[in-house]
Amino acid sequence: MEKLLLGDSKLKVSQYCLGTMTFNKTNEVDSHNQIDFAIDNDINFLDTAEMYPVNPISKDTIGITEEVIGSWLNKTKKRESIILATKISGEGNLDIRGGEAISSDSLRRSIESSLRRLKTDYIDLYQLHWPNRGSYMFRKNWTFDPSKQVKENTVFHIEDTLEELQKQIEIGNIRHFGLSNESAWGTSMWIQIAEKLGYPKVLSIQNEYSLLCRLFDTDLAELSVNENVTLLGFSPLAAGYLTGKYQNEKIPKGSRMSINNTMGGRSSPRVLPATQGYIDIAKKHNLNPIHMALAWFKYRPFKAIPIFGATNLDQLRTIVSGVDIELNKEILDDISEVHKAHPMPY
Numbered sequence: 001m002e003k004l005l006l007g008d009s010k011l012k013v014s015q016y017c018l019g020t021m022t023f024n025k026t027n028e029v030d031s032h033n034q035i036d037f038a039i040d041n042d043i044n045f046l047d048t049a050e051m052y053p054v055n056p057i058s059k060d061t062i063g064i065t066e067e068v069i070g071s072w073l074n075k076t077k078k079r080e081s082i083i084l085a086t087k088i089s090g091e092g093n094l095d096i097r098g099g100e101a102i103s104s105d106s107l108r109r110s111i112e113s114s115l116r117r118l119k120t121d122y123i124d125l126y127q128l129h130w131p132n133r134g135s136y137m138f139r140k141n142w143t144f145d146p147s148k149q150v151k152e153n154t155v156f157h158i159e160d161t162l163e164e165l166q167k168q169i170e171i172g173n174i175r176h177f178g179l180s181n182e183s184a185w186g187t188s189m190w191i192q193i194a195e196k197l198g199y200p201k202v203l204s205i206q207n208e209y210s211l212l213c214r215l216f217d218t219d220l221a222e223l224s225v226n227e228n229v230t231l232l233g234f235s236p237l238a239a240g241y242l243t244g245k246y247q248n249e250k251i252p253k254g255s256r257m258s259i260n261n262t263m264g265g266r267s268s269p270r271v272l273p274a275t276q277g278y279i280d281i282a283k284k285h286n287l288n289p290i291h292m293a294l295a296w297f298k299y300r301p302f303k304a305i306p307i308f309g310a311t312n313l314d315q316l317r318t319i320v321s322g323v324d325i326e327l328n329k330e331i332l333d334d335i336s337e338v339h340k341a342h343p344m345p346y
Contacts, residue, residue, distance in 0.1 A: 007203030104164035139265035178204035209233030236306035276344030291322025
């Protein structure tokens with residue numbers, strides 16, 4: 001599998017990233033098998049977070065996914081085989097560190113906690129899960145209102161956090177940092193202030209991105225290209241919609257929709273017709289819609305890596321079997337036409 005340089009760094013990461021948000025003690029063996037299988041198939045990039053597992057999020061399970069990865073690292077001694085990314089949660093979720101904001105102090109404590117759970121000496125990419133000032137992600141774009149933001153507070157927060165990130169890099173706890181659920185303005189502020197003060201530059205933005213969710217495609221795309229900030233796209237299969245399993249109003253047993261019927265706000269009268277458009281393209285060109293949706297990332301005009309998850313090893317095998325799929329101009333043109341017909345399905 002082709003490797004990409006993450007942002008301006010020398011980190012060579014696989015073109016696909018294994019997401020781990022469902023890894024739990026109850027499926028630890030399968031989770032370990034998934035990591036082994038990913039590495040055996042040249043996927044060296046793993047993403048996690050202090051708040052995982054999710055769906056649902058629970059105070060009693062915070063940090064368990066990192067522990068599962070840590071037990072794999074402790075067992076296999078293969079730390080150098082993977083590029084490991086994790087995240088500190090932003091302000092507001094009371095189940096995670098009491099809902100405290102990201103600051104130099106909470107950052108230091110969270111990194112130390114993640115290192116203990118992961119049983120490693122360093123984190124390759126440490127990400128800020130969402131900004132303190134709030135975000136338009138998770139369908140908040142429909143009512144987004146930045147009028148209560150205070151720029152001076154944001155600048156102070158960024159300076160404070162960057163200073164601590166620099167310290168953490170110097171002592172070897174982390175190697176680089178990234179953002180998540182960020183905007184173009186927010187990311188540009190991190191870049192400008194880091195450049196002005198000589199602090200580390202952001203390498204990546206982890207935002208939702210898929211054939212059905214393309215908020216990244218304008219302002220953030222331009223920033224990504226000109227500032228060399230890599231997109232790590234989460235939910236590249238749109239929480240399962242793009243597999244086709246929910247078409248015709250189906251709700252498979254054990255699926256995300258069977259647990260959360262709003263699909264995190266993605267459910268709408270528009271989403272199934274839009275999904276059908278992409279499924280029809282895959283059928284027309286004899287492609288698995290999963291493979292098409294993930295391969296599409298390789299053809300974006302900016303560096304983009306899909307973060308995919310699998311609930312079991314069989315699902316992972318299906319995904320990995322399509323990593324070498326290529327999309328020709330006709331397929332890409334067909335995708336563009338469906339996007340124009342269904343630009344904002346949720």
